[in-house]
Amino acid sequence: xxxPAFQDFYPDHLSHxxxxxxxxxxxxxxxxxxxADESVCRFQxxxxxxxxxxxxxxxxxxxxxxxxxxxxxxxxxYRAENRPMDTEPPLxxxxxxxxxxxxKPTPMGPILEVRARVKEVKGRKVVVxxxxxxxxxxxxxxxxxxxxxxxxxxxxxxxxxNEG
Numbered sequence: 711x712x713x714p715a716f717q718d719f720y721p722d723h724l725s726h727x728x729x730x731x732x733x734x735x736x737x738x739x740x741x742x743x744x745x746a747d748e749s750v751c752r753f754q755x756x757x758x759x760x761x762x763x764x765x766x767x768x769x770x771x772x773x774x775x776x777x778x779x780x781x782x783x784x785x786x787x788y789r790a791e792n793r794p795m796d797t798e799p800p801l802x803x804x805x806x807x808x809x810x811x812x813x814k815p816t817p818m819g820p821i822l823e824v825r826a827r828v829k830e831v832k833g834r835k836v837v838v839x840x841x842x843x844x845x846x847x848x849x850x851x852x853x854x855x856x857x858x859x860x861x862x863x864x865x866x867x868x869x870x871x872n873e874g
Contacts, residue, residue, distance in 0.1 A: 715741035716749070716781040719795035724802050729777030740774065740824075742781040749782040751824040759818070766816040771850050774824050775840050776808055779854030782826040783836035787858060790831045803836060803856035816842065816849040834858040 717730045717740065728737040742751040753774055761767040783803040788795045795801075816822070823843050830837040834857050842850040 713743065714795075715743055716785045716795065717741060719800075720784075720802065721800050724800065727777060729773045730781055738773065738777070740777055740781070742778050742785070742824075742826075744785065745825075747827065749778065749785065749826045751778045751781075753822045753824065755818060755822060757818070761815075764818055766818055766822075768810075768812055771812070771816060771822075771842055772808065772810045772852070774822065774842060775810055775850065775852035775854065776805055778824045778826055779808075779838040779840055779852070780805060780856050782828065782838050782840075783854070783856035783858075786828045786831050786836050786838075799861055802859045804859055805854060806835070806857045807855040808852065809854075810850060810852040812850055814847075814849050816844055820844050829853075834860075 717732055722733060725731045725733040728734055730740050731737050732739055738753065740751050740753055742749050755766050755770065759767050759770045780803045784801050785795065787801040787803065824840060826838050826840040828836060829839050836856045838854045838856065840852045840854065841848045
């Protein structure tokens with residue numbers, strides 16, 4: 711993709727997450743984009759993401775639902791305010807609730823497609839329904855409730871990153 715991902719707009723001091731932080735060299739560094747009214751992320755699992763031979767570890771799948779969901783929540787927050795993702799103050803969301811259903815084992819090898827649809831934007835809360843599919847087959851479904859990080863916490867995080 712040539713357009714920036716949702717995560718590319720996160721300010722540096724909020725870009726260290728293991729799942730979606732572009733500044734975390736050891737993390738997943740997922741990238742999420744709008745695809746009409748859904749968001750999409752594609753992720754290629756590595757052999758070390760194995761649960762049992764031939765299948766992906768469920769914790770990885772949950773982390774993809776988690777981080778793609780919070781990225782989608784942030785993008786939905788900007789959409790709700792009718793402003794671009796590179797405007798101030800930055801909107802950042804954290805997981806308040808995560809529910810994951812494993813429908814069938816997810817095979818190792820193919821690229822995973824994580825898709826999401828925003829169910830609700832209400833104040834500082836965004837509810838996102840998600841699913842992971844492999845070659846068009848849905849193997850995991852999830853729902854995430856994300857809450858916007860209060861601006862004073864964002865400022866505290868920024869201040870803390872400048873002190874180190």
